[in-house]
Amino acid sequence: MSGPRFEPVRTVRAYERIVEQIEEAIESGALCPGQRLPSERDLMGQFSVSRSTVREALRVLQARGLVRSRPGDPHGAEVQPFTPAELRKSMTMLARVDGLSLGELVQFRMVLDASAGLLAARLRTDEHLAEMEAAVAAMRAAAEAGHDEFSAAEVAFHDAVARAGRNKLVQICAEVVRSIVCDLAADEIAAAPGRAALTRRSIRRHEEVLAAVRAGDGPLAARLSRQSVYDHYAGHVPAGERPALRALLE
Amino acid sequence: MSGPRFEPVRTVRAYERIVEQIEEAIESGALCPGQRLPSERDLMGQFSVSRSTVREALRVLQARGLVRSRPGDPHGAEVQPFTPAELRKSMTMLARVDGLSLGELVQFRMVLDASAGLLAARLRTDEHLAEMEAAVAAMRAAAEAGHDEFSAAEVAFHDAVARAGRNKLVQICAEVVRSIVCDLAADEIAAAPGRAALTRRSIRRHEEVLAAVRAGDGPLAARLSRQSVYDHYAGHVPAGERPALRALLE
DNA sequence: ATAGTGCACTGGTCCGACCAGTAGGCTGCA
DNA sequence: TGCAGCCTACTGGTCGGACCAGTGCACTAT
Numbered sequence: 001m002s003g004p005r006f007e008p009v010r011t012v013r014a015y016e017r018i019v020e021q022i023e024e025a026i027e028s029g030a031l032c033p034g035q036r037l038p039s040e041r042d043l044m045g046q047f048s049v050s051r052s053t054v055r056e057a058l059r060v061l062q063a064r065g066l067v068r069s070r071p072g073d074p075h076g077a078e079v080q081p082f083t084p085a086e087l088r089k090s091m092t093m094l095a096r097v098d099g100l101s102l103g104e105l106v107q108f109r110m111v112l113d114a115s116a117g118l119l120a121a122r123l124r125t126d127e128h129l130a131e132m133e134a135a136v137a138a139m140r141a142a143a144e145a146g147h148d149e150f151s152a153a154e155v156a157f158h159d160a161v162a163r164a165g166r167n168k169l170v171q172i173c174a175e176v177v178r179s180i181v182c183d184l185a186a187d188e189i190a191a192a193p194g195r196a197a198l199t200r201r202s203i204r205r206h207e208e209v210l211a212a213v214r215a216g217d218g219p220l221a222a223r224l225s226r227q228s229v230y231d232h233y234a235g236h237v238p239a240g241e242r243p244a245l246r247a248l249l250e
Numbered sequence: 251m252s253g254p255r256f257e258p259v260r261t262v263r264a265y266e267r268i269v270e271q272i273e274e275a276i277e278s279g280a281l282c283p284g285q286r287l288p289s290e291r292d293l294m295g296q297f298s299v300s301r302s303t304v305r306e307a308l309r310v311l312q313a314r315g316l317v318r319s320r321p322g323d324p325h326g327a328e329v330q331p332f333t334p335a336e337l338r339k340s341m342t343m344l345a346r347v348d349g350l351s352l353g354e355l356v357q358f359r360m361v362l363d364a365s366a367g368l369l370a371a372r373l374r375t376d377e378h379l380a381e382m383e384a385a386v387a388a389m390r391a392a393a394e395a396g397h398d399e400f401s402a403a404e405v406a407f408h409d410a411v412a413r414a415g416r417n418k419l420v421q422i423c424a425e426v427v428r429s430i431v432c433d434l435a436a437d438e439i440a441a442a443p444g445r446a447a448l449t450r451r452s453i454r455r456h457e458e459v460l461a462a463v464r465a466g467d468g469p470l471a472a473r474l475s476r477q478s479v480y481d482h483y484a485g486h487v488p489a490g491e492r493p494a495l496r497a498l499l500e
Numbered sequence: 501a502t503a504g505t506g507c508a509c510t511g512g513t514c515c516g517a518c519c520a521g522t523a524g525g526c527t528g529c530a
Numbered sequence: 531t532g533c534a535g536c537c538t539a540c541t542g543g544t545c546g547g548a549c550c551a552g553t554g555c556a557c558t559a560t
Contacts, residue, residue, distance in 0.1 A: 063313040072553035090337040108419040122497040247372040322522035
């Protein structure tokens with residue numbers, strides 16, 4: 001009695017098919033960042049749907065960061081270069097909805113920064129080293145200035161290390177997690193007592209990381225990076241979560 | 251002549267304000283997964299906008315995985331539990347658009363699995379150990395069966411380790427990257443010559459990781475996890491990228 | 501040649517309509 | 531009284547048309 005095997009069908013909305021087609025064109029490179037989509041009124045002709053349907057599809061694509069439309073632009077929606085903005089949004093959402101603790105985020109940063117340091121020590125070029133040195137110099141210069149300048153320089157350093165590690169995934173995730181952690185903890189840290197001492201220690205730590213990277217000592221760079229993140233944030237993590245962080249310090 | 255400082259204004263679309271409000275309600279917990287939104291026709295009343303605008307907002311929310319609507323459902327759109335689906339989509343997009351290489355992905359897996367192993371060794375409970383043992387047993391049982399059963403068991407093992415590590419971010423990222431790598435390399439690996447030998451070695455490696463986790467030896471678990479991923483995929487990574495992978499093997 | 505104006509076109513929003521589903525109440529039969 | 535089946539009110543998906551406020555470009559007048 002068993003006839004041919006039938007598969008369950010999924011009704012797929014018109015706007016989804018449009019999203020699929022445009023998405024595919026972008027992913028495959030047929031549409032490059034900077035190029036323009038036809039106008040909504042053109043698209044409704046090409047896809048044989050109404051403008052509402054085209055617009056819903058464009059909203060989805062825009063929500064994914066693939067295109068951007070601007071009222072009055074006579075050239076249609078513009079294909080955007082990939083940015084980690086969406087990745088960041090997903091992770092931020094995860095952090096808020098799933099109730100991710102600061103501890104977990106800091107822990108993840110320790111993992112990522114350590115990996116970046118490890119890789120950077122093996123793969124860095126002189127150019128990368130120069131960037132890191134410049135960033136550390138900027139940190140020293142900004143030590144007496146405001147907290148904003150200092151952390152900008154710090155971010156530049158971590159970014160240089162991540163770039164030197166040559167792993168875009170590590171790089172982007174580190175960037176995303178860093179910005180989330182900063183959002184969560186910035187006020188607290190800026191207002192923390194003994195900021196000057198913390199700043200000095202932070203500079204020393206970064207100099208040590210730089211030295212390890214320059215020496216090509218990956219494991220050392222990794223350990224120092226982890227320690228640096230830990231020192232910076234451990235005070236703001238609930239005491240109960242700290243053992244889990246220390247687990248990463250071998 | 252310098253009057254009061256004016257700030258640039260950003261025109262914000264109506265549907266964006268709707269997205270913001272509903273998103274905020276979900277993030278803050280005012281709307282929980284399983285709850286229903288009012289119908290589109292109700293929402294257009296509550297927000298004082300047209301249905302098109304409400305629908306564009308819902309499309310965005312749906313694209314972000316926060317909400318799901320079903321035609322004919324008399325209860326309105328349903329708030330969805332958070333899933334890493336969006337995170338996965340972003341990463342997949344990154345992989346395709348930015349031309350992420352298999353090498354980078356494998357490298358990232360090595361980092362994540364190692365961290366999961368390290369954390370699991372310190373934080374695992376007996377329950378977690380039991381799950382891992384069951385997974386390894388399933389791997390042994392599936393060794394002679396198809397590749398699908400085997401890799402399902404393998405995934406279960408890695409998942410158990412990640413859960414034992416108690417870091418949701420590591421867990422989810424590992425899951426996402428694993429699935430992307432599998433998509434990219436599954437066919438190749440299933441068809442690789444000497445699969446039986448590879449399978450045996452894979453089982454041995456996983457047993458070693460399990461032993462290290464049971465013994466609470468974090469660094470060993472981390473090293474073995476890295477090695478396990480490397481062994482599994484190195485053969486499929488272009489030779490030029492392999493040194494970067496070996497950089498992680500100390 | 502250039503400054504200024506107007507036009508054609510864009511996206512954002514609104515409205516009203518129709519269709520195909522679904523759930524739940526209602527009716528009628530057993 | 532119990533249940534099967536129909537009916538209806540409502541849902542989301544799609545359509546078409548309309549208006550508005552921006553934008554860029556070509557054209558015009560200087």
